[in-house]
Amino acid sequence: MDSRQQCVVAGGGPAGLVLGYLLARSGVRVAVLEKHDDFLRDFRGDTIHPSTLTVLQDVGLLERFLELPHDEVAELSGDVFGEIVTIADFRRLPAPRPFLVLVPQWDFLDFIAGEARRFPNFTLHMGAKAESVLEEGGRVVGVRGKGHDGAFEIRADLVVAADGRHTTIRDSAGLNAIDVGAPIDVLWFHLPRDPQRHPSRTGGIIRAGAILVMLNRQSYWQCAYVIPKGGFETLQAEGLQRFRERLATVAPFFAPDVATLETWDAIKLLTVQITDLEQWHRDGLLVIGDAAHAMSPVGGVGINLAIQDAVAAANLLAEPLRGGRLEANHLAAVEKRRHWPARVTQRAQVAIQDTVLSPVLARTDAPAGVPLPLKLLQRFPRLRSLPARLVGIGVRPERVRVAPHPAA
Numbered sequence: 001m002d003s004r005q006q007c008v009v010a011g012g013g014p015a016g017l018v019l020g021y022l023l024a025r026s027g028v029r030v031a032v033l034e035k036h037d038d039f040l041r042d043f044r045g046d047t048i049h050p051s052t053l054t055v056l057q058d059v060g061l062l063e064r065f066l067e068l069p070h071d072e073v074a075e076l077s078g079d080v081f082g083e084i085v086t087i088a089d090f091r092r093l094p095a096p097r098p099f100l101v102l103v104p105q106w107d108f109l110d111f112i113a114g115e116a117r118r119f120p121n122f123t124l125h126m127g128a129k130a131e132s133v134l135e136e137g138g139r140v141v142g143v144r145g146k147g148h149d150g151a152f153e154i155r156a157d158l159v160v161a162a163d164g165r166h167t168t169i170r171d172s173a174g175l176n177a178i179d180v181g182a183p184i185d186v187l188w189f190h191l192p193r194d195p196q197r198h199p200s201r202t203g204g205i206i207r208a209g210a211i212l213v214m215l216n217r218q219s220y221w222q223c224a225y226v227i228p229k230g231g232f233e234t235l236q237a238e239g240l241q242r243f244r245e246r247l248a249t250v251a252p253f254f255a256p257d258v259a260t261l262e263t264w265d266a267i268k269l270l271t272v273q274i275t276d277l278e279q280w281h282r283d284g285l286l287v288i289g290d291a292a293h294a295m296s297p298v299g300g301v302g303i304n305l306a307i308q309d310a311v312a313a314a315n316l317l318a319e320p321l322r323g324g325r326l327e328a329n330h331l332a333a334v335e336k337r338r339h340w341p342a343r344v345t346q347r348a349q350v351a352i353q354d355t356v357l358s359p360v361l362a363r364t365d366a367p368a369g370v371p372l373p374l375k376l377l378q379r380f381p382r383l384r385s386l387p388a389r390l391v392g393i394g395v396r397p398e399r400v401r402v403a404p405h406p407a408a
């Protein structure tokens, strides 16, 4: 392990790997540390939005990325109290590919890691856990961690904490986030997919007291079942059979499949968190992605927001890093650019949680019809571009402005 880098990134998720790729492409010597040995964890979310497809096009990777097995979703629809409604239509978005790509996140991360490894100045250390920042004279000068070969220290001009919502690096540097609060949690499980009996596409089902989202992973459905925060214990107390019956009531086509959930081990509780970090940087340290702003799964925008942070950071930091003249104001500029989009998106998620999700989960009977905003979206299809824009592109989208380094 090279003990001196220009940048060391803790966390090989979407934020960390995309930042590592972009910095390496621009000629910065960068190492990414990922605590796991592979990317094969299924609780990461699978959506790559038009904003990220634009980023991939900017760096010439779009066509290769689209060769991965994936599903393209041009519109988002759902079954709301028995009525099929279309909520977002991505077809008119100003993007090179106006659709959502559903791809297992480990495939996306493997792809970015593979592309980054082409640069000799990029290193990815798998199974390397960053444990704390190294400090000298009040400045962060590197990270300390543990890998397969024991303890290590890497010194760098910049440490980036991209280690997700349970960040240790941010905490070790004394930066604490505010818990904005989320009234929901998510149960995450697989059900077998039978194209003869099941709906053809990714979508959602809303019933009184139940919200089920189904992501098409070809041979199976990745299901997200939304529950009130802390409600998992109540469900467990009612028993697994009762939970299977609930699922079969919400989605009767799953009735023959729910028995595949043999034990509670097949059902993972994902705790939803929304956090906001007051200050994203210290001398020598920058925090991005979920470590700076843990996102709710609402809208499925967290991965893309994390990637947008990475793009902004690369745009603003590559040159000073390469030239060895990184200063605090460069890091402040990244926060200035990205804090506002993260906050606005989180506020929108909170509003949807409070005005849509929680009331639906509290209902015991179906309303007379679908809510007015959904009715308007059915009546005036052009309105569907608005939610599509918020989900697919978001606020203040980033483009890759940093040029590839001739030697990279």
Ligand SMILES: Cc1cc2nc3c(=O)[nH]c(=O)nc-3n(C[C@H](O)[C@H](O)[C@H](O)COP(=O)(O)OP(=O)(O)OC[C@H]3O[C@@H](n4cnc5c(N)ncnc54)[C@H](O)[C@@H]3O)c2cc1C
Pocket (backbone or CB within 6 Å): 010, 011, 012, 013, 014, 015, 016, 033, 034, 035, 036, 043, 044, 045, 046, 047, 128, 129, 130, 131, 162, 163, 164, 165, 166, 167, 168, 169, 186, 188, 270, 271, 272, 273, 288, 289, 290, 291, 294, 295, 296, 297, 299, 300, 301, 302, 303, 304, 306
């Ligand atoms: C239930 C649920 C469903 C979601 N679904 C979606 C979705 O469909 N679409 C979407 O866009 N977003 C979704 N999100 C949000 C999304 O998962 C996150 O916003 C996004 O993954 C953040 O990316 P990140 O790179 O900042 O962090 P992460 O994806 O959390 O990546 C952090 C990485 O750092 C590694 N790591 C952690 N600590 C260390 C350490 N100390 N040293 C080294 N490595 C470390 C981790 O192993 C991980 O690989 C969902 C969230 C939840 C809770």
